[in-house]
Each structure stands twice: as structure tokens, then as C-alpha cells.
Amino acid sequence: MRYSNQTKFMKDLFQSGAILTVLLFFSACDKDNTQNLPERDYSLIWSEEFEGNAGESLDSTIWTYDIGTGDNGWGNAELQYYRDSPDNVSLDGDGNLAITARNQSFGSSPFTSGRIKTKNQFSTKFGRIEANIKLPYGPGVWPAFWMLGDNIDNVGWPQCGEIDIMEARGQLPSITNGTIHGPGYAAGASIGEAYSLGNDRFDKDFHIFAIEWGEDYIDFFVDDFRYNRITADEVPGEWVYNKSFYMLLNVAVGGGFVGFPTSGTPFPQTLLVDYIRVYQEQ
């Protein structure tokens, strides 16, 4: 979520081409089962289903809000002001969380949006973390479902570690990115891959973004297709993921990763989350 650069992005795109080829290969040969992955005996240990009435605020025993503009647009030159208003973060009444970025001045910011986190209220170590999400779209719109290490306040970023389960650029609505940031490989040097839906878009329907995470590895999934595995021995620094992380969801507007919104960016833009579920191996 934090940083990236163009070179990295092109590399991701290139890699996504290779992944697509694999996907097509599987779908051509075996329509029912796309991959032979190790069986895991996962049990649901926590879920947030976002049930409630339209406009209702979130469960405050789970979620807290990041408010304002952070330091230099949350470290990324983002343009929005994050609010806890139901205009920006609420339930939609159809069983979804809605985080809405608006073309609406607030303070000295030209846009408002929302960023929520489970910090100090729910965190988890290892297992499967998944969310069923329909993405917003438009140039400069930057949605993310991500995690930060619980010890961020003691050791700082990137020493705490960051796992981006999903982050996307609204001008590339077919592509999601799964990335980790850690000491020695953060921001532009982060490790990850892009995944493309090919002839489809992440803003047309819900898709399940997930990681399956264990000792010294993290696997990245879209709709149960594993498109990347990152292991401890391939990061050029310390592996800081064998510990508890908390979750975040947000929609940024502008910033280094995504670029500026344009006059053609449609607003408002809403990230819809049907559920978040956490499983652990028995």
C-alpha cells in the first residue's frame, strides 16, 4: 500500500502476463479444478459480515478510524481527508461495508474518503485471511485491503511489516496487486506481483482476495487462484511476518502509487466489502 514506482509496476505487469498464461492453461485443461494446492484444514475463527441497516456505522469493538491527512498524505502524497462520517464509511444495508471516496473539499483537502483498521481490537497470526470485495474505479482511485504488524508503534514502518492483500489502481480496473513491505524491501523495493482478470474487471462484481500465510511464507490468491507465493528466503532483508498483524481497508485518492485523479475520474467511488473471514489451520 505504501509506495511503488513505475519500474516496479511494469515488472508486475510483465509478471501478470506469465500468470495469465498459466491460468489459461489450467482453465483449458481442467475446468473444475484450476490448481493442485496442498490441502489445508482451515477453520473459521473470526468473521465480519457487515450486516446492518443502510448508513449504520461500523462495529466499534472491531473498527477504528484513521482521521485526517496523516503525514504527507499518509506517506504517499494522497489527496483525500479521511473521515469517520457515514458519508464515507458505513454499512450499505445489503450486507456490505461501503467506503466511499467523494469529490468533496474538507479542510484543505479536495477529496474525502475513509480508512478503517482493527488495530488493538483484532489481530491474527497465520492462516487464511480473505475478503469478498467489489472495487471502485477511475484514474487516481486507490483501494486497498492490507495488514500491518502489531508492533508498528514500537518498531515503526517498515520494520513492523506490511502485507497488501489487495491494492489496485482505478485506471487499471482489471489488475490487483499483492505485495509485502519489510525492512530493506519497502516502498519502491517492495516484493509482490500483479494479477490480471484478463477480459474482466474487478469493479464489475465481487471477487475474493486472500492470503494463506504460515511460517516463512505468504501465498496470494484471487478467487481461490494462487498467483504468487513469497517466502522468507527470497526477501532481501529480515522476514518480519511470523507474528500478529491487524487489518486495514481504505480508498485513497491520488498518491505516488496511483497518480492524480483526472477530470474524467467518476465520483463518488465506493469500495464494497461483503465480508472478511479469518481461518486458521487445525
Place this chain on the structure above:
Amino acid sequence: MVTNKLKNIKQIKNMNVLWLTMLVLVLSVSCKVDDDDLRSPSFSTTPEVFIDGFSGGLEYNAFGGSDVFAFDLDYEETYGGTEASMKFAVPDLNSPAGTYAGGVFFVAGGRDLSGYTALTFYAKASKSATIDVIGFGNDLGENKFDVSLSGLPVNTNWQKYYIPIPDPSKLTAEKGMLYYAEGPENGEGYTFWIDEVQFENIGLLAHPKATMMGDQNLVKLAYVGVDVGIDNVGYAVNLPSGVFQSNNLTTSYFDLVSSNKSVVVIDKDNTINVVGPGLALIQGSVNGVDASGTLTLNVQGSFGSAPAPAYDAANVISIYSDHYNNVPVDFFNGYWEPFQTTVSEDFNVDGDNVLNYVNFNFVGTQFSNPTIDASTMTNIHFDIFIPGAVGSSTNLNIVLRDFGADGTDGGGDDSNISVDYTSADLVQGAWNSFDIPLSGLTNTSALGLIIYEGTDLPNFFADNIFFYN
């Protein structure tokens, strides 16, 4: 070059109202009838229009008044270094070869495009420009399923463009594969290229939005027996870049429903049949997407015919009236390409025929075979009925043209009378009778054409059009 559009319209009308067609290329079409042809009514599903050459059955027709040599193949400037592209040389302003570049690529047999979601192509130009219109669904006839982009920006780099098919299920026998029209940019000609033109089943277009009646909830007067149409329609779709693109489309893509079947019945051709007095709300959708904007018809009762003319038949030359014998007329709607939007939905109530111009911007009535000798006549009469609202900017311009000594449109010897009727002259929901003296014409012995052009006037009826003394 949108600002040139009106100019082009006028040039098209002034230059030539007949189709000036030129068959540039006809690929061989088998005339052999075999059993398959007899048994199968299905159409080709070929997606390619132009990849490195004309796809099977594709033909080209230049628009009337355009430079008929504007289109050619180019073997050097191609997308991705492929074999050939389509090159369009837009003429300079006032070029003797034609005032703009424009034409239609079509297949005479039609294709089944119901498996595709968009027409896509790559385009570039010799300089940054905006192409007036590019689209598909122009079939040299009814143009029932026309979709187009206006003001398409092009520059010196190849870019991919998408024209969505709003409802693919309707395109089971489409002839119009691609059409374009472009005038000079600031008076100067230039060149643009198009390549890799094909229909694609692309999943990268999203969030379609349809509008009708200008995105407003309009109420209109209507009359039993007089069909009405929706108008002012639009269709936007989100491109793979995340931004929306507005597209022009024809009303035939809209599926309509009536709230009150005792007042309005929608027939299977989506025609709005007015069957009884009362109120009916008409809502539309495009391929399941509800359109914003509605039409409410306030039906008063039966339609009142235009007042019967009082002139003796001996002193009348009639163009359109049930009260006189009419002279031969070439057409009451020339469907002038590419900028005319006017569609004819003429009707008959109790034996009285009435001209009905819907989606009106301009339209022409031509009587050139033979021209009319009105040298013994003093005036021309029109009865005009406006069912919709008359706003402060509503204007109807009527032009009567004599074809001069040569008896043909153009040739430098024509003359016109032009009369404007403004909101002060026009009454909604009633017949407006207008009489125009012929004294302004040079040669009343060879009259050939009436042109109507309107502003803020989407629909009118006309009847009792005749010369009298």
C-alpha cells in the same frame, strides 16, 4: 472538429442532397445458391472489419458531398507494422474535391454481431484533431442500430478506441460495419489512419448508463392514433481506463414499457401506440439497464386534422395534402448523411395523412423529377403542428429553393427563400398556418426543394403543403 459540424451540415445540403455514391471496392460475392443458403437464415459472425484488408463482403460508399477519394489503403503507416491500414485524407476547407471526408463500410448481406460487445479499432492522425463522428450501424438505409462517437480525439500516436454495442442481442443482421465523417480542422485538411477494426467480445467495458428524453422527466401532449417516439437518448460506458465515454445511439436500442395500457401500448417494434385518453408513463431500458429520464404522455383525445384549405384546386399545385391531387415528390425525408437525426413517423388519422418528423434537426422534401413550375403561383402554404413544448429558443427555419435554369440542385444558378418562425410565431398543440410569398425567388419555374431546420424543436407534424395563387 465539432465546430465545423454545422458548417458541414449546410455544405452537405447545399452541395448535393442526393446520394453521391461511389463503389470503391467490391469483393467478390458468390452468387451460387446451394442447399446451405436455402436452409440457413443465419448470418456470418465474422468479427473482423478491417485487419490488413477488407474482410469478406465489405464494401465502401462515400457520403454525398464528401471527397470520394478521401479513403485509401496505406501500406506504410500501419498499426504494429502490420500489412495495411485505412487512410483518410481530410480535404482542406472549400476543396473542390469535396468539403469533408466521410463514408460507410458495409456488408450487403449483414452479419450476426450478437456475440460481441464492442467495435474496437486503433487510430492515429498526422496531427492532434477531433474526428466529427465514427460509428457503426449505418446501413445506408434505416440506420436502426447506429452507435457512434462524436468528437473523437486523435493524435500522432496509435490509440485503441471502443464503441460499445449497447444491446448485442439486437444485432443479428447488421450491415453497417463502420462509418465516419470528418471535416477540416480550422480550415485545414489532414490525414488520419484506422487499423485493426473488429467486433470483440470484450469484458473490459463496465457500468453502462442510458438516458432518454435528455435525462428529464418530460410530459408531452399526444393524440389517439398518432404514434410518438422517444428522443434525446444517450449511452455512456466506462472504458478500460476507468473513465466514462458518451456514445450516440439510436432509440431502437431502448426497450420501452407503458404504465397504462389503456392509454399507450408498446408494440413489438417498440413503437409507442397511443390508443386512448389519459396519462401514461413510458420508461425505457437498454439491455436491462434502466434509462434515466421518462416520457409521460398526456393524451387529450383524437387528433384534430389541419384546417381544410379554401383554395380552388385550379389555383393550387399541391405537394402534400389530402384535399388536392399531389404532384410527384422524390422524398419527404432525404435522410441526409451523416448529420441528420430526423426520422419520419408519418401517420394517418381517419384518412388524413400527416407528416411527422421525430428527432428533428433538419430534413428535406425534394421534387426534382420534374421540378415544379410555380411561375403562375404567388405563395406556398404550410400547416405545422408542434406537439411538444415551445421554448424561448424554439425556431423553425423553412427554405424553399429553385434549381435555376439548369433544373438541378447546385450549379450556381439556384436561389432560396428562407423564413424563420420563432417562439412568438409557434403555438403548441395547435395547427400553425404559414404562407410564404414566392417573390424572393429568381426562377419560380423550376422549384425543387424544401428544407426544414430547427432549434429546440424535436418534433413537428406537417400537412397541406402547396403552392397557390
